Amino acid sequence: MRASFAVFAALLAAAGASPVPELEARQSGNPFIGRSLLVNPGYSKKLDQTRQAFLSRGDQTNANKVKYIQEKIGTFWWISNVFLLRDIDAAIEEARAAKQRGENPIVGLVLYNLPDRDCSAGESAGEFKLSQNGLNRYKQEYVNPFAQKLKAATDVQFAVIVEPDALGNMVTSTSAFCRNARGPQQEAIGYAISQLQASHIHLYLDVANGGWLGWRDNLGPTADEVKAILQKAGSNARVRGFASNVSNYNPYQDSNPPSYTNGSPSADESRYANSLGEALRQRGLPSQFIIDQGRVALPGARREWGEWCNVSPAGFGQPFTTNTNNPNVDAVLWVKPGGESDGQCGMAGAPQAGAWFDSYAQMLVQNAHREIANGANNGGGGGNPQPTPTTQPSQPSQPTPTSNPGNGGGNCASMWAQCGGQGWNGPTCCSQGTCQAINQWYHQCL
Ligand code: BGC
Numbered sequence: 001m002r003a004s005f006a007v008f009a010a011l012l013a014a015a016g017a018s019p020v021p022e023l024e025a026r027q028s029g030n031p032f033i034g035r036s037l038l039v040n041p042g043y044s045k046k047l048d049q050t051r052q053a054f055l056s057r058g059d060q061t062n063a064n065k066v067k068y069i070q071e072k073i074g075t076f077w078w079i080s081n082v083f084l085l086r087d088i089d090a091a092i093e094e095a096r097a098a099k100q101r102g103e104n105p106i107v108g109l110v111l112y113n114l115p116d117r118d119c120s121a122g123e124s125a126g127e128f129k130l131s132q133n134g135l136n137r138y139k140q141e142y143v144n145p146f147a148q149k150l151k152a153a154t155d156v157q158f159a160v161i162v163e164p165d166a167l168g169n170m171v172t173s174t175s176a177f178c179r180n181a182r183g184p185q186q187e188a189i190g191y192a193i194s195q196l197q198a199s200h201i202h203l204y205l206d207v208a209n210g211g212w213l214g215w216r217d218n219l220g221p222t223a224d225e226v227k228a229i230l231q232k233a234g235s236n237a238r239v240r241g242f243a244s245n246v247s248n249y250n251p252y253q254d255s256n257p258p259s260y261t262n263g264s265p266s267a268d269e270s271r272y273a274n275s276l277g278e279a280l281r282q283r284g285l286p287s288q289f290i291i292d293q294g295r296v297a298l299p300g301a302r303r304e305w306g307e308w309c310n311v312s313p314a315g316f317g318q319p320f321t322t323n324t325n326n327p328n329v330d331a332v333l334w335v336k337p338g339g340e341s342d343g344q345c346g347m348a349g350a351p352q353a354g355a356w357f358d359s360y361a362q363m364l365v366q367n368a369h370r371e372i373a374n375g376a377n378n379g380g381g382g383g384n385p386q387p388t389p390t391t392q393p394s395q396p397s398q399p400t401p402t403s404n405p406g407n408g409g410g411n412c413a414s415m416w417a418q419c420g421g422q423g424w425n426g427p428t429c430c431s432q433g434t435c436q437a438i439n440q441w442y443h444q445c446l
Contacts, residue, residue, distance in 0.1 A: 030288070030322065031157060031202040031240065032331040035106040037074025037320040038095055042087065043337045044070035050339065050361040057432070059414055062365050064376040069365075072375060073319045075294070076108035076161065076335045080354065081127050082141050088149045095156045106157045106202075109150075110246075110335065111192055113142045114163050114185055119178040123309070123343025124165075124353045135184045139191055147195040159202045159290070161243040161335060163189050167229070168208030171221050190232025193239060203239040204290050205229070207276060209248040211305035214266025214275060223279035230285070240330070241288030242276070245269045247336040249297035249311045252318060253325070260305045273328040289328055292335035293317030298367060300421075310346025310360055313418070313444055315367025338364045363444075366417045419443050 047070050054063035077091050078084070091107045098105040115134030117126035128134035128142075150158050166189060170182045189205070196203055205226060207213060213222045230237060250269050257267035266272035269291045277287035296317035301307075320333045339361030343353040351357055365372075412429040413419040419435035420428045420443030428435065430445035437443045 030330040031106060031159060032290075032320075032322045032333075035104045035157065037076075037159075037331075037333050038091065038098060038105040038107045039071070039073065040075045040077050040091075040337070041094065042077070042090070043075050046337075046339060046356050047361065049356070049358050050365060053358065053362055054365070057414055061373075061376075062362075062414075065365050065368055065372050068372060068376040069316065069368075073334065073372075074105075074108065075337050076110050076333075078110045078112055078337070078354075079146065080110070080112045080124075082113070085142070085145050085149070088146065092149070092153045092156055095153075099155075106159055108159050108161070108333065108335070110161045110164065111143075111146060111196075112161075112164055113138065114166055114188055116177065116181040116185065117163075118165060118169075119181050120165075120169050120173045120175060121308075121343070123345065130181060130184050135188055138188050143188075143192045143195055146192075150196065150201050151198055154198070154200055157200050157202070159204060159240075160196060161246060161290075162192055162203060162205045162239075164206040164243070164246040165208065167206060167222065167225055168212050171213060171218060171225050186229050186232050189229050190234075190237075193230070193233035193237050197237060204241050204243040205239055206246055207242045207244050209245040209250050210264065210266030210269055210272030210275075211248070211250060211261075214272040215264050216275075219265075219276055219279040222276060223283050223285065226280065226285060227283050239286060241286050241290065242280075243290050243292065243335065244272055244276075245292040247292065247294075247342060248308060249295055249302070249314055251296050252291055252293055252332055258299070258302070258305075260302070270324075270326045270329065273326060277328045287328055288330050290331045290333060290335075291324075291329060293319075293332050293369075294334035294336040295338045295364060296369075307346075309342040310350045310357065312347040312360070312363060313367055314364060316364045316369055316372055318369050319371055366414075413445050417445050419445050 047066050051063050051066040051070070054066065077087050079087060088109065091109065095105045095107050113126050113128065115126070115128035115130045115138050117128070118124040128138050150160075166185055169178050170185065173179070193203060193205070207222060207226070213219070230239065252268060253270045254268040261267035265275040273289040273291065277289070280287040294317060295314045297311045298313040298315060301311050301313050316338050317334070318332050320331065322331050324330070324332055339356060339358065341351050341353055341355050341357040341360070344350050347360055349357070349359060411427055412431040413427045413435075414431050418426060419430050420437070433445040435443050436446045
């Protein structure tokens with residue numbers, strides 16, 4: 001998985017000037033309204049280790065936050081290879097059990113196994129290679145059973161994110177490897193979309209993030225690329241919309257965007273939904289979005305927008321809500337399961353992509369969005385958390401994390417917590433580790 005920075009979209013063969021029948025690639029209605037995103041027990045289990053780490057340090061506050069996440073916060077299930085197709089069965093069972101309890105869940109799945117996947121960064125290269133019959137294998141061994149399982153479960157609602165990063169690479173990657181992959185990958189994604197047509201399956205095609213495709217020069221080419229893919233899916237194919245910021249670190253709405261966003265019409269993800277939404281509408285395409293806020297970088301964490309790998313410091317972001325304050329956005333939610341690594345890059349000690357990175361998870365908990373702390377303080381509440389009626393899903397501790405809950409008791413900050421920086425009013429000593437300046441605004445116990 002990778003979220004690259006590319007100001008200039010160089011390559012692109014747009015769908016062409018030839019007149020095409022207007023695409024009716026629209027599924028009606030926001031499928032998230034009145035529903036809750038299904039909790040993923042497999043992910044919750046990974047967080048046991050994180051909770052234990054806090055408990056062993058006597059940090060009940062952060063341990064409670066982890067418990068709240070484990071029990072109440074929905075996350076997408078990543079079906080990142082053929083073996084993991086079995087998780088779809090588990091998700092369906094979970095959804096049925098939730099329905100039995102009187103809940104109204106929607107299952108979030110990420111379809112992520114494209115041949116020559118992650119062609120540019122390589123950290124998440126997948127199991128299929130185009131040079132080894134990967135296109136056919138993708139269709140037969142992965143998409144077909146994926147679609148079959150979903151189509152058989154007509155009593156369950158699904159939101160499916162289609163192939164993170166693929167479109168970003170198609171629009172901006174200049175390497176020969178990516179360029180050669182573009183045509184077959186368009187076909188692969190078109191095929192997946194065509195096989196997943198059903199009224200209980202709501203498709204969101206991944207469009208990278210505002211820092212990558214949101215620059216003015218990239219918006220038109222991105223919308224053209226979407227159009228080309230949907231044409232491959234066939235004239236009857238429908239998608240509900242687009243997923244952005246998957247596994248990236250951009251805030252949803254930021255009133256004070258960092259200087260590296262200067263000149264971009266997509267300085268935060270809500271603005272990206274508007275700017276790309278406009279380009280899509282001009283082409284007769286749908287323009288609804290869902291936005292990943294699984295992890296959000298804290299102010300000053302990145303020197304460049306293009307930093308995408310295990311960015312530190314970061315915190316868990318706004319959990320699931322349909323109260324998005326933007327008519328183009330169906331829901332804000334968690335797609336990347338925070339704590340699963342982006343690759344062997346970024347924060348020290350990072351394991352390979354997808355592997356559990358517990359010290360990173362602990363940092364996300366300590367910097368988590370206030371809704372997590374509130375939910376934990378209220379004893380976890382009952383049932384699924386209802387969206388907090390905020391008009392502005394806020395970022396963890398933005399603009400300055402003055403109420404950072406990282407103090408694990410006593411007067412000093414605990415490991416991974418904030419211990420200083422401009423505007424910081426909390427503890428400046430560490431109960432574990434030493435206080436190190438990450439940047440002007442953020443010092444962390446490491
Ligand atoms: C990894 C996948 C993983 C996903 C979610 C990707 O970067 O390559 O293996 O399932 O992230 O954590």
